Amino acid sequence: MEAQKKHRYFVELAYKGTNFHGWQIQPNAISVQEVLNKALSTVLREEIETVGCGRTDTGVHATNFFSHFDTVTEIRSQQSGVSNGESEIRNPQSIITHDRLVKAINALVGYEIAIKRFIKVVPEAHARFDATSRSYEYHVHFVKDPFKLEISYLLGSQPDVELMNKAASVIMQHTDFSCFSKSNTQTFTNNCKITRAEWVQVEGGLVFHITADRFLRNMVRAIVGTLLDVGKGNLSLNDVPKILESKNRSNAGESVPAAGLFLTTITYPYL
Structure with missing residues (x-):
């Protein structure tokens, strides 16, 4: 048949x-x-x-x-x-x-x-391999709000946004993000090309925007945690390149909770 x-x-x-x-x-x-x-x-x-x-x-x-x-x-x-x-x-x-x-x-x-x-x-089109970029947002807020439960991360105080954006610019200059990846992942390379990494102030909180050609497991949440440590004064701006060059996950900040993270855009050359 x-x-x-x-x-x-x-x-x-x-x-x-x-x-x-x-x-x-x-x-x-x-x-x-x-x-x-x-x-x-x-x-x-x-x-x-x-x-x-x-x-x-x-x-x-x-x-x-x-x-x-x-x-x-x-x-x-x-x-x-x-x-x-x-x-x-x-x-x-x-x-x-x-x-x-x-x-x-x-x-x-x-x-x-x-x-x-x-x-x-077409029969050869692939949702994962054909994607040319992916964008995420991470949402944080500063005042307890029951309507933001499960969709935003509550911070006790506002961090230094200008300093966090300077740290984000440093991260964009690198391509190896081993320090922000979960260990024992089945990837051939930890290299990614980030084209946007920026904190934007919104009413009552902040939104972190990040775009890259690919992301490693837990990468965005680890980057956000590290940037927040810079904004809170737990890490200095000079610590950021050292963390990246170490390629060691234990040197970076803790991963922030999943609740504030959104995958927002996937781009394809034919859509």
């Missing part, structure tokens, strides 16, 4: 990571990937396995995230002559409309995950 033609799609989504053990499937814990795979498999009536643009840790959020998957079902932007919407969902070999699929998957994944759109791509 001739194999059915597969179509590859990107799915763009957002999620609040508080109640998930990160993006990637875990043996004994709920993850965003597991929930999405189950929803897609249920609606498309075939086994679907998604591949994410990266992995986020437990409690980390994403306002912009992409994954790809393959399916025998064709997703079209409009009805294109197909009259029975219900039969589209029940029959995995049929044509299904984009809007109907978005609504169907959103109904199954729960309120903490939001499906934005599906994008037809």
